[in-house]
Each structure stands twice: as C-alpha cells, then as structure tokens.
Amino acid sequence: MKSKALSRHSSxxxxxxxxxxxxxxxxxxxxxxxxxxxxNRQPVGxxxxxxxGSGWQQLHASNPLCGDEIVLAVKMHRSxxxxxxxPEPILQELGFNGxxxxxxxxxxxxxxxQLQGLSSQRATAMAQxxxxxxxxxxxxxxERLQPLAIFAQLHQLxxxxxxxxxxxxxxxxxxxxxxxxxGTGT
Amino acid sequence: MSAVIRECDQQxxxxxxxxxxxxxxxxxxxxxxxxxxxxxxxxxxxxxAMDDYYRQHNANVHRGVHSxxxxxxDLFESARNKxxxxxxxxxxxxVIFTRGxxxxxxxxxxxxxxxxxxxxxxxxxxxxEHHSNIVPWQMLRAQTGAVLKVIxxxxxxxLDLQALRQLISPRTRMLGLxxxxxxIGTINPVREVCKLARQHGVTTIIDGAQAMPxxxxxxxxxGCDFYTMSGHKMYGPTGxxxxxGREALLEAMPPWQGGGEMIRSVSFATTTWNDLxxxxxxxxxxIAGAIGLGAAVDxxxxxxxxxxxxxxxxxxxxxxxxxxxxxxxKIIGEASNKVSVLSFVIDGVHPHDLGTIVDHHGFAxxxxxxxxxxxxxxxxxxxxxxxxxxLYNTRHEIESFIPALQQACDMLR
Numbered sequence: 001m002k003s004k005a006l007s008r009h010s011s012x013x014x015x016x017x018x019x020x021x022x023x024x025x026x027x028x029x030x031x032x033x034x035x036x037x038x039x040n041r042q043p044v045g046x047x048x049x050x051x052x053g054s055g056w057q058q059l060h061a062s063n064p065l066c067g068d069e070i071v072l073a074v075k076m077h078r079s080x081x082x083x084x085x086x087p088e089p090i091l092q093e094l095g096f097n098g099x100x101x102x103x104x105x106x107x108x109x110x111x112x113x114q115l116q117g118l119s120s121q122r123a124t125a126m127a128q129x130x131x132x133x134x135x136x137x138x139x140x141x142x143e144r145l146q147p148l149a150i151f152a153q154l155h156q157l158x159x160x161x162x163x164x165x166x167x168x169x170x171x172x173x174x175x176x177x178x179x180x181x182x183g184t185g186t
Numbered sequence: 187m188s189a190v191i192r193e194c195d196q197q198x199x200x201x202x203x204x205x206x207x208x209x210x211x212x213x214x215x216x217x218x219x220x221x222x223x224x225x226x227x228x229x230x231x232x233x234x235a236m237d238d239y240y241r242q243h244n245a246n247v248h249r250g251v252h253s254x255x256x257x258x259x260d261l262f263e264s265a266r267n268k269x270x271x272x273x274x275x276x277x278x279x280x281v282i283f284t285r286g287x288x289x290x291x292x293x294x295x296x297x298x299x300x301x302x303x304x305x306x307x308x309x310x311x312x313x314x315e316h317h318s319n320i321v322p323w324q325m326l327r328a329q330t331g332a333v334l335k336v337i338x339x340x341x342x343x344x345l346d347l348q349a350l351r352q353l354i355s356p357r358t359r360m361l362g363l364x365x366x367x368x369x370i371g372t373i374n375p376v377r378e379v380c381k382l383a384r385q386h387g388v389t390t391i392i393d394g395a396q397a398m399p400x401x402x403x404x405x406x407x408x409g410c411d412f413y414t415m416s417g418h419k420m421y422g423p424t425g426x427x428x429x430x431g432r433e434a435l436l437e438a439m440p441p442w443q444g445g446g447e448m449i450r451s452v453s454f455a456t457t458t459w460n461d462l463x464x465x466x467x468x469x470x471x472x473i474a475g476a477i478g479l480g481a482a483v484d485x486x487x488x489x490x491x492x493x494x495x496x497x498x499x500x501x502x503x504x505x506x507x508x509x510x511x512x513x514x515x516k517i518i519g520e521a522s523n524k525v526s527v528l529s530f531v532i533d534g535v536h537p538h539d540l541g542t543i544v545d546h547h548g549f550a551x552x553x554x555x556x557x558x559x560x561x562x563x564x565x566x567x568x569x570x571x572x573x574x575x576x577l578y579n580t581r582h583e584i585e586s587f588i589p590a591l592q593q594a595c596d597m598l599r
Contacts, residue, residue, distance in 0.1 A: 027213065028546045032539075032597055040598065066538045066554055067569025099568050101536035102598055160542065 030153040031160075032102065040102035045095045045112025051075070055092070061170035063104075063162050070098030070108055072170040076120070089120035101163050107151065108167035114144045115171075124175050127168040134164045195580075198497065201489060202578045204229040215548030218583045223368045223527055223574030224552050225418045226399055228478075232422060235481035236474045247473055248447065248464075262473050265480025266463070272483045273413065274404040275430055279462040282436070283476050286427035287395035288318035290414035291362070293429055293466065294391050295322040297442040298412070299360050305331030310353055310361040310388075313339040313564055314372065317557045319362050319393045333357075339564060343370045343519035351382065358388045365397035365413075369556040369572065370519025371502075371527030373401070380409040389435075395419050395427075399576065400498060400525040402491045405430050417475060422482030426475030429466075436462050443468040494577045498526040501575045505584045512591055514599075518570050526575035529556070532591070534599040537571040543597065547590040 050058060050073040057076065062069040073095045078087035094112040115123045126145055132138035133148070137155050140146060151164050202208050205227045210217040219227060239261060245254035247262045263278070270278040284290045299309075309323045313336050327334050335353050338346040345363075354361075361383045365376050376392050383390045391412040397403055398420040405413045412435070417426040431439075441448055441459055445468035450458040459465045486494070505528055509515055514533030532540065537553035544551060552572045555562045562570060573587070 028543055028597070031542065037597065064555065064559065067536070067567075068538070069568055099536075101538040103539070157542065160538070163538065 027153075031157065033150050035147070035150050036102060036106040039106035039109040043096075043105050043109035043112075045109060046097055046105075047073075047095045048097045050095050050097055051093075057174055059170045059174045061166055061173070063166055066101065066159075066163065068098075068100040068104045068163055068166055070096050070100050070104065070167060070170065072096045072108065072111075072167055072174060074171070074174055091115050091118055091120065091123055096167065100166070103151070103154070103160055103163040104166050107148070107164045110148055111167045111171060114147060118144070120175050124172065127172045127175075130168050131165045131172075134161050194497070197493070198578070198580055202580075204231065204485075205578050206230055206233075208578060212548045212550070213546045215546075218549045218579075218587065220573040220575060220579065220583075220587070221550045221552050222399070222576035222579075223396060223419070223556075223572065225424065226421045226576055227578065228423065228482075229421060229485050231485050232478045232481040236423060236478040239474050239477045244473075246470055258473060261477050261480075262471070265476045265483075268480045268483045269415075269428055270430075272403075272487065273415075273430055274406050276406070276433065280430055280433050280436065282429040282431065282463045282466040283471055284414075284427050284429050285425055285472070286416040286418070287393055287414040288416075288427075290412075290427060290429035291318055291391065291393065292322045293442045294412050294414075294431070295326050297439045297466070298389070298431075298435060300326055300330060301440065303330040303332050303359060306333060306357060307359045308333045308335055308355060308357045310335050310337060310350070310358055312337040312345055312363055312374075314343065314345070314367045314370065314558065314561045315362065315364050316368055316393060316395070317559070318395075319364060319391075320560070323360075323362065332359075336560075337363075339561065342521055343367070343372045344521045345372075345374050345379070347375070347378070350379065354382065354386050354388060358386065360391065361388050362391045362393070364393040365403075366394075366400060366525050366527075367519065367558070367561070368396045368527065368574075369558040369561055369570070370521070370529050371524040371574075372519060372521040373397075373523040373525060376408050376410065384409060396525070396527075399486070400491075400495065411435055417479040417482060420479075420482055421485055423475045423478040426472045426479050428479070433462065436466070439466075441468070442466050445469045447471075489577060497577060498575060501579055501581065501584065502526040502528070504581050505573065505575065505587075508584055508588050509591075512588065512595065514595070515591075518565055518567070526579075527572065528574075529570040529572045531567060531570050532595060535594055536598075537569045539598055540571045540591070540594050543594040544587070544590045547593075549587055549590055 050071060055075045056073055058071055058073045060071050074091055075093040077090045077092035079090050094116055096108045126142050129142055130145055130148055133140050134154055140149055154160050154164055207227050243257040243261060245258040247259045266278045266281050270281045275281055309332055311319060311323060323334055337350045337353060340346055363374055363379055366373050380390045390410045392410045394403055394413050395416040398415050411432050413430040415428045418424040448460050448465050448468040450460050509530060516531050518529040541551055541553035554569050556572055
C-alpha cells in the first residue's frame with residue numbers, strides 16, 4: 001500500500017505549471033480503496049424509506065460541519081440466551097439512508113453488514129472499538145471489525161474522522177440506555 | 187490580442203511573486219489556492235510591515251512619552267487613516283479597529299441597537315447572511331423580545347428586492363445586509379437598499395468582509411450607517427478588522443467594552459469615556475495587525491482595484507465555462523453581479539469527498555455550509571464545494587482543476 005506525506009515544503013518559482021493527474025501517485029488509492037468505493041456505490045442496508053413499526057428504532061445523526069446526514073434504523077429482537085436464560089437483545093436487521101460522503105456511506109454500509117445478528121452488548125463494544133480505532137489508532141480486535149481496517153488511512157486525515165464514525169456514534173446513541181433522539185420513517 | 191494576453195499573464199505572475207506561500211507544494215503538487223474567501227494569502231509587503239514593527243518599533247501605543255511609543259502610535263494611526271481614506275469615511279474617528287467583521291457586528295448589536303430596542307421592534311436580515319450577521323441579532327432577539335425578519339433570496343441567489351419593500355415596516359429598526367456573499371458570490375445592491383432604508387428611517391449595517399478584496403467601497407456613496415471589515419479577507423492579517431460608523435451614531439453610543447484606553451479619567455466614584463475612536467477600543471489593540479491591515483490597503487491600492495476586478499471577472503467567466511463542462515455539475519448562485527466565487531455541486535459526488543480528492547492534487551477548496559447554513563439549506567443542499575478566486579489565481583490553474591474534478595467523478599460515480 002502506497003502512502004505519502006501529507007505535505008512537503010519545497011521552494012520553486014511561483015509559476016503555475018500543472019502536472020498530469022495520476023491517481024497512483026497521490027495516495028488517494030489508500031484512502032478511497034475499492035471496498036470503500038464499492039460500499040459507497042452499493043451500500044448494504046440502504047433503504048428509502050426505512051422500515052418502521054414493531055421492533056424498529058431510528059436515529060437521525062448529522063455532522064453539520066461537513067454536510068453528512070444519515071438516519072440509522074435497527075430492528076431489535078429479544079432472543080433467549082441459552083446460558084443465562086435471560087432474553088438478550090439482538091440486532092436482527094439494520095438499515096440506513098441519508099445524504100453523506102463516500103466515507104460516511106461506506107462506514108454505515110459496513111456497520112449494517114457486520115453487525116446483523118449480533119447482540120446489543122457486542123455491537124456496543126464494537127462501536128466503541130471502531131471509534132477508538134479511527135480517533136486514536138487503537139487496534140481492531142473484534143474479528144467482525146476486521147473489514148473496517150480499510151479506514152486505517154483516515155488516521156492521517158483528522159477532518160474526515162467524523163465521517164467514518166457518524167453511523168457508529170448513532171448506533172451507540174440508539175443502543176444506549178437513554179437514546180438522544182428518535183427519528184421518523186424516511 | 188496575444189500581446190495583451192501575454193502582458194496580462196506577466197502582470198499576474200508579478201502579483202504572484204509577492205505571495206511567498208504560492209511556492210509551496212501539497213502532496214507533491216504545486217499548491218493551487220482556491221480558498222481566498224475563507225482567508226486570503228498575505229503578500230510579503232504585509233508580512234514585512236508587521237515584521238518591521240516587531241523588530242524596530244514595538245511598543246504600546248498612545249500612552250508612552252518615549253520615542254518607540256511615538257513610532258508605534260504613528261504606524262498604528264497611519265493604518266487607521268489609510269483605511270478611512272480607502273473607504274471614504276469622513277474622518278478617521280469613524281473607523282474603529284476590531285478583531286474582524288464578526289466583532290464589529292456584535293459591537294453594533296450590543297452598543298448601538300440594544301439600548302434602543304423594544305419588544306416587538308423588528309430587525310431585517312437577508313437569507314444569504316453569514317452566521318456573523320445572523321447570530322448577534324438572534325441573541326439580541328432573546329435579550330429584548332425584538333422580531334427577526336428575513337429577506338428572501340431568489341433561485342439564482344439574488345436579493346428579492348420586492349419582498350424587501352414589503353418587509354420594511356414602521357417597527358423596523360435595523361437592516362443588516364451582506365455586501366458580497368461569501369458562499370455564492372452575489373454582489374448585493376447595497377446603495378439601493380440603504381436608500382430605501384433611509385427613506386423609512388431604518389439604520390443599516392453592511393457586512394463588507396467579502397467585498398473589500400474585490401470592490402471599491404465608498405461608504406458615503408453607499409449611504410450605510412455601519413460597514414464592517416475583516417483584515418484577513420483582504421490580504422491582511424488575521425485578528426484585525428474594522429467597523430465604520432457614522433460619527434453622529436458612534437458619538438451617541440455607549441462604549442462596547444470597558445478597560446484602559448477607552449477612558450478619559452477613572453475613579454471609583456465615576457469614570458468618563460475617551461473620544462472616538464478610542465471609546466470603542468478598550469485595552470491594548472492588535473497593533474501589528476492594524477499595521478498589517480494598513481499595508482494590505484497599500485497593497486490593494488498599488489495593484490489597483492480596477493485591475494483586480496478585471497482579472498477576477500475574467501477568471502470567473504472562464505471558471506464558470508470550464509466547470510459547466512463537467513457532467514452533472516451545477517453552479518449554486520448565478521447572480522448577474524458576482525465576484526469570483528463559485529459554489530457548486532456534482533451529481534453523485536459529495537463535496538467532502540471532492541475536497542479531499544482535489545486536495546491530493548494540490549487544490550485548496552472549501553466544502554460544507556460556508557457559515558451560511560440557512561442559505562445552503564434554502565437551495566436544498568447539505569453542503570457545496572466552493573472555489574474562491576483572488577488576484578493571484580490564473581486561467582492555467584483553472585484549466586488544471588478540471589482533470590482533478592473529473593478524477594473525483596470517475597472514482598466516485
């Protein structure tokens with residue numbers, strides 16, 4: 001994987017000679033990897049309108065600084081845990097829609113893909129882990145989070161961190177004991 | 187014709203040579219700075235003036251009897267005089283140094299209007315205002331019970347003058363209007379608006395932050411009561427700006443902030459205020475900033491606003507033609523009178539991704555709501571990409587921007 005320093009200083013006359021565009025030379029391929037572009041073009045769980053009704057919860061999340069807006073929807077199902085005999089909330093289905101950049105869309109798509117069928121407890125832990133990965137370069141230890149390692153290059157782009165974490169922060173709010181918002185079907 | 191074009195190119199290259207930062211590379215590419223509406227770059231003449239002050243003349247202004255203080259005071263007040271002459275204020279007492287246009291608007295809101303407002307009085311602003319000309323009035327609304335009314339903007343991004351005439355009422359106390367929109371480049375008919383306001387006894391404040399680098403501004407000709415400026419938008423340093431106010435209004439206003447400099451005498455029993463402009467400049471000012479702003483005024487006048495306008499209008503026309511060749515690109519804000527600011531969206535390409543991708547090709551553009559959330563929302567958008575061009579930009583830079591945009595489209599669509 002190629003990487004490039006974010007900026008270099010060099011003295012040159014203040015003329016304006018443009019160089020040919022060359023994607024391979026720019027490090028963009030490390031940020032906009034094929035999996036991210038694919039999840040942006042065909043996001044998993046993207047639905048318009050989102051389902052609502054029995055078991056569905058929704059949350060609208062936005063980053064007004066950059067213009068990302070999404071609605072995350074989760075259908076919870078309580079299944080009996082064989083070991084404890086207590087019902088455990090399961091993320092039975094997930095969906096989202098909205099108007100968001102490729103990074104945000106791909107991250108939300110992978111959230112929907114990787115968290116389906118998992119317990120609320122595990123999903124909450126995964127959200128914490130992914131957010132720490134993006135913001136603080138903490139490792140991704142949950143095996144279901146490994147596909148999200150494609151966002152590693154965002155470590156060098158602090159102004160894109162919240163694009164990647166928006167859906168996961170929305171999930172934390174949805175699964176938390178006091179959700180901040182509930183949305184309506186859109 | 188080719189000789190004229192070569193001379194124009196040489197002229198721009200001479201201007202570019204004044205800006206050291208333009209020799210930088212970003213991601214291994216030549217920097218192409220298309221973000222002057224966020225902040226302009228500084229010519230070496232401004233940097234030199236500030237450096238000279240700190241190296242040779244640094245002292246506090248106004249209060250000292252020693253030589254350095256005298257020199258610093260002369261440089262500081264000379265900058266004020268230059269700015270006053272540049273905008274055709276009647277005298278330098280009508281120019282108050284502030285941190286920028288935002289602070290100037292807040293000063294007018296709190297020190298001029300708040301004492302006069304009663305519940306139910308009306309403040310008029312337009313739908314294309316920068317947050318700095320919205321939020322201070324909202325705060326005032328919460329403090330006084332005043333009513334905020336909004337002048338609509340048309341689909342091409344122009345002020346709806348017909349609606350304005352209907353919105354002015356006997357309760358209207360203040361009309362705030364941006365001279366040039368930072369988001370979409372519209373030049374508003376401020377002279378006409380201020381005339382209408384005067385006919386109804388309405389005080390006017392014009393946000394001139396984006397106008398000063400592009401247009402000749404004559405506050406007496408415009409006929410406004412207040413005009414605000416930001417140094418860093420007009421090739422000067424950050425942290426400095428100014429408020430122009432008609433002397434009679436400024437004289438009648440209570441002070442904005444209290445402290446040193448703005449007083450004539452202080453005792454625990456009573457304190458008296460200093461004369462204009464000091465009455466509104468509490469504390470040690472941004473001396474180096476003011477000197478830098480004065481140097482920026484000198485620079486703009488040396489280059490010539492006519493030459494700047496001619497060059498920038500040429501860039502605007504060329505950039506508009508080239509951008510519209512991109513499939514699915516729509517320009518937001520197509521006023522018949524614009525400065526060289528182009529906000530645009532591209533189908534299937536989010537502005538934030540666009541900004542990151544072109545940054546890797548050396549292009550600095552801005553993406554988002556540009557501190558004009560109501561305006562961007564009015565166009566039904568979450569965000570736009572914005573290229574804002576200045577005297578140091580070139581047609582060649584615009585040409586090289588197109589393949590970078592196209593690459594973003596190819597990657598994401």
